[in-house]
Amino acid sequence: MLCDFHLHTSFSGDSDTPPVQQIERAIALGMERICITDHHDYDVVSDLDFTLDFPVYLSALAQLRDRFRDRIRIEIGVELGLQRHIADYLNDLVRTYAFDYVIGSNHFIDGLDPYLPVFYEGRTEREALRRFFESSLEVVRELDCYDSFGHLDYIVRYCPTRNANYRAADYMDYIDPLLRTLIEKGKALECNTGGYRRQLGHPNPCEDILRRYRELGGELLTVGSDAHTPDYIGCEFARASEILRECGFKYYTVYHQRKAEMLPL
């Protein structure tokens, strides 16, 4: 099974799963390597606390990495919420702490979470999606603190009609330059299988975007389930592997000490 490089534990404000449970489930699935990537969304307004106490988080994960060393390889990562106004803060963060892998995600757009209905108020769904992809392009262009850009079109998990009216082609004026920017910067694109868990029938991003990334020359591609509970670790990885091969990929990417390594799909 592919290595799962997007996993949450109770260090994240939206997960109650102790890290040990996630690790034991990954071992039971026969996974050889995982990366724990808990949330850190700095300077946002939310009912949940999406920030990490890094010294506590990193020392706890280092202990678990050592404790399970003979059974599974654990990389220590983080999922950072990308926002333009905190670029300096995020750059300092990734210089200060020794992560193996950093996912950059666009979780708050103009201060609003697309998970909540207020994001769609006063505009059409299409306008909301356009602003989402436009702001994704902005953060990918302006920030450099990440290794892989997380779940590119995950907004269709939450928008009013979900993915019923979604066609990636309608947003390619933003998505195409975003993919080109990732390639130019040597950043990876993430294939996040959380879309299957939410009954979208496709990963995030969808196949059209994955295929386009490959056509443009994109090679660095990470894979993650975004599991917040043990039952979703490695969710639909066999299907994702097949889709990615159909899209023209032969390899996917894992990271150690923020250096990319290619593994066969």
Ligand SMILES: [Zn+2]
């Ligand atoms: Zn995320």
Ligand SMILES: [Zn+2]
């Ligand atoms: Zn996540």
